[in-house]
Amino acid sequence: MNKKNLDHLSKEQHYVTQERGTEAPFSGELLHNKEKGTYQCVCCGADLFSSNTKFDSGTGWPSFYDVMNSDAVKVKVDNSHGMTREEVLCGYCEAHLGHVFSDGPQPTGLRYCINSLSLDFKQD
Numbered sequence: 001m002n003k004k005n006l007d008h009l010s011k012e013q014h015y016v017t018q019e020r021g022t023e024a025p026f027s028g029e030l031l032h033n034k035e036k037g038t039y040q041c042v043c044c045g046a047d048l049f050s051s052n053t054k055f056d057s058g059t060g061w062p063s064f065y066d067v068m069n070s071d072a073v074k075v076k077v078d079n080s081h082g083m084t085r086e087e088v089l090c091g092y093c094e095a096h097l098g099h100v101f102s103d104g105p106q107p108t109g110l111r112y113c114i115n116s117l118s119l120d121f122k123q124d
């Protein structure tokens with residue numbers, strides 16, 4: 001995987017994943033996607049989330065209560081915008097994906113709030 005090869009990204013995808021941007025809520029193509037499959041990093045293609053853990057959080061961003069496996073993402077404390085949040089990065093190429101909050105459903109109690117622009121979807 002070559003993290004420098006980002007030529008395939010759109011301007012918006014580049015902004016979100018490389019400049020830690022946030023897409024407008026309810027704008028994401030994958031927000032209402034209910035197909036079975038795997039959500040992958042739009043930058044490097046790594047498997048990040050399964051459709052089995054996707055849920056409708058009502059926030060306007062694709063939300064998951066768990067990750068694909070323990071290597072899939074890295075979590076980093078983010079103190080920007082006057083808040084302390086946990087930033088979620090791709091575990092392989094460190095693309096910015098979104099944030100994780102502790103108000104999700106069981107069994108994890110976590111809510112991974114992920115930009116649709118950070119993700120590719122591979123249908124099963």
Ligand SMILES: [Zn+2]
Pocket residue numbers: 041042043044045046090091092093094095
């Ligand atoms: Zn990646």
